[in-house]
Each structure stands twice: as C-alpha cells, then as structure tokens.
Amino acid sequence: MRLTHARINPVEETHWTPSQRELLEPQVMRGRVQNIFLTLANHEALAKRWMVFANHILHKSTLPPRDREILILRIGWLCQSGYEWGQHVLIGLKSGLNQDEIEAIKIGPEAENWSNHDQLLLTAVDELRSDAFLSDSVWNGLKLSYSEPQMMDLVFTVGQYQLVSMALNTFGVQLDPGLPSMNEQSS
Numbered sequence: 001m002r003l004t005h006a007r008i009n010p011v012e013e014t015h016w017t018p019s020q021r022e023l024l025e026p027q028v029m030r031g032r033v034q035n036i037f038l039t040l041a042n043h044e045a046l047a048k049r050w051m052v053f054a055n056h057i058l059h060k061s062t063l064p065p066r067d068r069e070i071l072i073l074r075i076g077w078l079c080q081s082g083y084e085w086g087q088h089v090l091i092g093l094k095s096g097l098n099q100d101e102i103e104a105i106k107i108g109p110e111a112e113n114w115s116n117h118d119q120l121l122l123t124a125v126d127e128l129r130s131d132a133f134l135s136d137s138v139w140n141g142l143k144l145s146y147s148e149p150q151m152m153d154l155v156f157t158v159g160q161y162q163l164v165s166m167a168l169n170t171f172g173v174q175l176d177p178g179l180p181s182m183n184e185q186s187s
Contacts, residue, residue, distance in 0.1 A: 001082040001181070003172035010038030010173075019044055023051075035173050036083065036164075057160045061153040065095035067121055071154065072161045073097075073105045074125040077182070081165035086179030117145060121154075128158045 011020060013033075020041045027037040040047035061068055069092035076084035092102055104111035109122035120141045127134055134142075134155070142151060167173075175181065 001175065002080065002169045005172055006035075006039070006174055007170070007172040008039050008042055010035050011041040012038075016041070023047060030176070030178060032176070034087070034176050036087075036168065039171055039173050054160060054164070057153070057157050061157060062147065062150045063153050063157065066092075066097060067117075068153075068157055069095045069097055070101075070105060070118060070121045071125055071157050073102065074108065074122055075129060075158050075161045076165055077106050078125065078129050079162060079165035079169065080182070081168050082182045083168040083173045083175060083179070084161060084165045085182045086175050089180050116141070124154060125158050128155065129162065 011024075013024075016024060023044060024033050024037055024041055027033050037047070040050065058068075063071075069088060072088045073085065073092055076088055089102055093099075100113075104114065105122070108126060109119040114122065120138055124134055124138050124142065127138060139151070142154070146154070
C-alpha cells in the first residue's frame with residue numbers, strides 16, 4: 001500500500017444518505033461493501049457513471065475471465081496498487097489462474113512457462129502502460145485469437161484498471177479484511 005491511511009475516508013454505513021444506500025447496498029462482496037465503493041460514495045455522480053463502465057469491464061467484457069484477470073493483475077502490479085492487486089488475486093484464482101501464475105505476473109512476459117498468448121497479454125499491458133500503444137507484433141499476435149470487440153475490451157480493460165489504480169493509490173483506499181497484500185504470496 002502506498003499510503004497507510006485514507007486521504008478520502010470511506011463513508012460509514014451509519015452516515016449513508018438514502019441515495020448512497022441505493023448505490024452501495026447492491027455492492028456487497030464477501031459479506032460487506034468494499035472500501036472502493038465506500039470511498040467513491042463521497043462523489044455519487046461520479047461513482048454511478050464509473051460503475052456502469054467498470055461493470056462492463058468486469059462482468060460483460062468479451063474477454064475470457066482468465067485473460068481479463070491477467071491484464072488486471074499486471075496493470076495493478078505495474079501501478080503498485082495494493083488494493084487492486086489484493087482484490088484481483090482473489091478474483092484471478094476464481095477465474096482459472098493458479099498461485100504460480102499470479103506470482104509470475106509480477107515478473108511479466110519474461111517469466112517462464114507462459115503460453116505465447118499469455119506472453120502477448122502481459123506484453124500488451126506493458127506496452128499500453130509505457131507507450132499508450134500496442135505494437136504491430138502484439139496486435140497481430142493477439143488478433144490470431146481475438147475478435148475486434150475483444151481487442152477493444154483488452155485496451156479498455158487495461159485503461160480502466162490503470163485509472164482505478166491511480167485513484168485507489170491517490171485516495172489511500174485501504175485493504176478490505178481478507179485481501180492479500182502485494183508482498184504476500186497468493187493463496
């Protein structure tokens with residue numbers, strides 16, 4: 001975690017307005033509303049609009065869930081977003097990644113045992129992060145197995161999670177109970 005305390009405090013349930021309650025009650029995960037949503041509730045108009053896009057990326061994307069999680073974990077790692085990493089280690093494990101793969105995401109495309117497709121996914125994240133552009137070799141390699149909508153979802157997934165990582169880091173959103181830290185091995 002970049003910060004040991006929140007710069008923008010999560011809205012406590014006892015202080016929810018009726019419109020915050022409407023926004024937050026559907027967001028229960030693992031028995032509670034997560035800190036990301038409690039923090040964003042400080043700006044309801046933004047949260048409502050962002051949640052539509054975030055919902056597409058996480059639940060309605062054309063990408064296979066395992067591929068999506070490789071992208072998200074890699075950009076979360078590159079942004080050093082402890083909150084994003086912790087959330088998506090758990091989601092990644094449920095989406096078909098194993099512990100060794102999650103640890104290898106930290107190394108990137110150079111890690112051993114990645115398939116060519118997985119190496120391309122990781123390289124795509126690295127290129128988008130460093131240059132805001134996919135090289136022809138990565139684009140053409142991924143186009144062998146991805147449709148145009150999938151290519152679009154790939155770029156928007158990386159962009160969405162870079163954006164949210166920047167927000168989480170800057171706002172100081174703290175880990176929810178049970179989330180692994182970036183320094184822990186996934187389990």
